[in-house]
Amino acid sequence: QEQLVQSGAEVKKPGASVQLSCEASGYTFTTYHIHWVRQAPGQGLEWMGVINPSGGSPIYARKFQGRVTMTSDTSTNKVYIQLSSLRSEDTAVYFCARLGFDYWGQGTLVSVSS
Amino acid sequence: SSELTQDPAVSVALGQTVRITCRGDNLRTYYASWYQQKPGQAPVLVMFGENNRPSGIPDRFSGSTSGNTASLTITGAQAEDEADYYCNSRDSSVDHLYWVFGGGTKVTVL
Numbered sequence: 001q002e003q004l005v006q007s008g009a010e011v012k013k014p015g016a017s018v019q020l021s022c023e024a025s026g027y028t029f030t031t032y033h034i035h036w037v038r039q040a041p042g043q044g045l046e047w048m049g050v051i052n053p054s055g056g057s058p059i060y061a062r063k064f065q066g067r068v069t070m071t072s073d074t075s076t077n078k079v080y081i082q083l084s085s086l087r088s089e090d091t092a093v094y095f096c097a098r099l100g101f102d103y104w105g106q107g108t109l110v111s112v113s114s
Numbered sequence: 115s116s117e118l119t120q121d122p123a124v125s126v127a128l129g130q131t132v133r134i135t136c137r138g139d140n141l142r143t144y145y146a147s148w149y150q151q152k153p154g155q156a157p158v159l160v161m162f163g164e165n166n167r168p169s170g171i172p173d174r175f176s177g178s179t180s181g182n183t184a185s186l187t188i189t190g191a192q193a194e195d196e197a198d199y200y201c202n203s204r205d206s207s208v209d210h211l212y213w214v215f216g217g218g219t220k221v222t223v224l
Contacts (some may be wrong), residue, residue, distance in 0.1 A: 035213065041174040045149075045157065045200050045215040059211045095156055101147060101167060101202070 002026040004096050004105035009019055011111045017084040020108050022096030026100075029077040030054040032099040036070065036081045038092040039107075046092075050099075086112045116140060116205040118216035125222040126191045134219045136201030143206040144185035148177060148200045151198045151218075160199075161186055188221075196223040 007021040022034060036048040049060040051070040058070040069082045083090060093107040118138040122181075126132035136146050145164060149157035159168050161177040174189045188195055198218045205212040 015126075037215070044218040045202070047202070047213040047215055050213070061212060097157075100159070100160050101149065101157070102161065102162075104158075107156055 002098070002103045003055040004098065004103055006094075006096060006108045008106035008112070009109040011113070012086050013113060014087055016086050016112075017082060018086060018110055019080055020061055020094055020110070022079045022081075024053075024077045024079075024098070030074060034079045034099070035097045035101065037095045037097055039095070040089070040092040043092075045095075046093060048081070048094075053077075056098075059108050083110075086110075088112050116145070116207045116214050118201055118203065118214055119200070120199075120201060120216040120219045121215070122208060123220040123222065125224055126188070127224050128193065129190055130188065132221060133193055134186045134188075134199050134221065136186075136216045137170045137182055138203070138214075139182055139217075140203045140206045140214065141179060141182050141184050143210075144203040145203040146177075146203045148175075148184075148186045149200045149202070150195075151200065157200060191221075191223050193223050195214075196221060 003025045005023045010018050012018050033050050033052050035050045038046050051058040053072040072079045079093050091112045093109050095107045096105040148161040150160045151157040160171050160175050165177045176187045178185050198220050200218045201216040205214050
């Protein structure tokens with residue numbers, strides 16, 4: 001069955017970068033765009049952007065433009081998100097979700113603390 | 115405006131009906147989708163399009179849209195429906211490339 005499996009939790013210091021992965025299985029990887037969504041502790045969902053695994057330019061939410069990079073690797077069925085210049089406000093659970101938001105990864109906790 | 119506005123919280127007696135609303139100009143152009151999220155879990159899609167339930171979602175969940183307001187109705191709420199509910203849609207401003215989520219509604223089943 002369709003599944004998105006994300007990489008493990010990360011602890012980073014302010015100013016650092018983090019890269020998370022999301023591995024798709026159970027369907028043709030290149031068929032569906034993948035969204036990234038984050039959720040700060042006790043807060044709501046925040047859309048970060050979307051990538052077409054087949055190629056083309058990702059679309060990033062205005063808030064994250066200049067600080068986020070999304071990539072894909074069709075050889076491993078993985079998409080990646082890199083967030084740079086981390087600050088404490090970036091502490092959140094990061095989710096990947098398939099186009100239509102019908103399947104979600106389990107989430108990856110990123111903690112940013114000095 | 116590209117925002118989606120939800121009431122922060124609502125409560126419903128067990129077995130009764132509750133309607134959760136989501137308001138925003140985007141909804142005049144795009145349908146909302148709805149997600150249920152329980153503590154410590156990823157969101158689950160419960161409604162999309164005009165009134166479409168993914169496989170496995172009980173038929174006590176229904177959706178509707180009127181003007182700039184989308185609604186998710188739970189008819190005969192069950193204890194397991196207690197959760198946070200989020201709406202989202204494509205952003206109709208500028209170039210329709212972005213997506214936006216509402217702030218979420220916490221549903222308590224009494």
